[in-house]
Amino acid sequence: MSRHVVGITLDNLEHLPQRCRRCVYWELAPHLKEQVEEYGDTEVEKEAWISAVLLEWGSCGRIAYSEELPVGFVLYAPPSAVPRSTAFPTAPVSADAIMLTSFFVLPEFRGAGLGRMLVQAAVQDLTRRGVTAIEAYGDEDPETTSGEREHTCVVAADFLRSVGFKTVHAHARWPRLRLELRAGLSWKEDVEAALDQLLGHVSVAAVGSKERTAGRV
Template sequence: MQASLFPIAQDNLSLVHPQARRSVFWELEATAVAAVEKSGHPEFEKEAWLSTTLFEQKTCGYSIGYLNPDPIPSAPAISTVLYCLRDYAPGAATLPTAPVSKDAALITSLFIDEVFRGVGMEAVLLDAALVDLIKMEVPAVEAFGIRDLKINGSIGLDPTVREIAAQRNRIGLIEVEMLESAGFEVVADHPVLPRLRMEMPPQDPLMSAMEAQLLLASVEVH
């Protein structure tokens, strides 16, 4: 079965990548995250955030997964990217290179099953997100990237930075190299967690959603 690229919508919130459904790092202020996670049901807060953001923005992310014809239930996505206007991501203030620029939207996170990491799905999701953000007519898009800690292992890290880096996959941090490949440039540098930016529209044309689906078809995700 071929995996499909599809936008997050009210009727498919249950198909968002499982880790994306549990993570509230970006969606809540830092003081609220611990309490929500301690409750044991962070997915309720995340679903409320998704519903509110979809209502306000009409779009907030894409997933890749295997969709079954009705009435057979589909499995959760194997990868999901999320994006929003800066005010919808208060958790970003925790990052050492915050704040997000006032004129920019934010690609907050990308979650992917480990077995599919690095086969091309990340690029497909980022391009699909950027196409939607162009349609939203935002002046720019930013994202917080993470650098390879093995390369920077000798650098003394602030405890907050160390904690964020340690949960990179749990909160969906995106590799700097992946963001740069998509056309982002570093605007606030940091040894581990720089902030990157892309002016909209970019100089190089982005693929349409159809082209993204065709690219996905060329990726071996069977």
């Protein structure tokens, strides 16, 4: 079964699950979120946020597909573009990091590596752009039944750890975790880089040998 990942744009934003398109947990300050949910259109606000981040900063997410079916997505942005980022007890996000906000994989596709693939796609995008780290708030109790519905928007801390994030500010419920992007590069990229370096040395050595041979003629 073919799987691939593409960047989020305004053209494919409709491929996010409807409840995620309507969720502005990260995109608006808490008091504004409540006002929009009561009097406004959260889907319009979500689109406006995506549009602004794309224009002012660039690519801010990835969508995963299985064949033609969208099965998961990840969103990320500078913490300055994420009003909710300062509302956690483990705030603030480090100045050198980009913040991972929303993350979702359809339940029936979980456990097949799609979550890791989405994180890897984000790592590759941000590494190319010179970013050194990604941080995220984790939820230590994502299965809570305490009625905190809004907090379903926070990624499970155990998942973040499983894909390489390390805790930088511990908390019983809302730890802040960090992924250094060199550590997040795939083994394939590391091997390719090593081969490029090796081949470069071989080429230099070969050129030097030819020059010495020519000098003896």
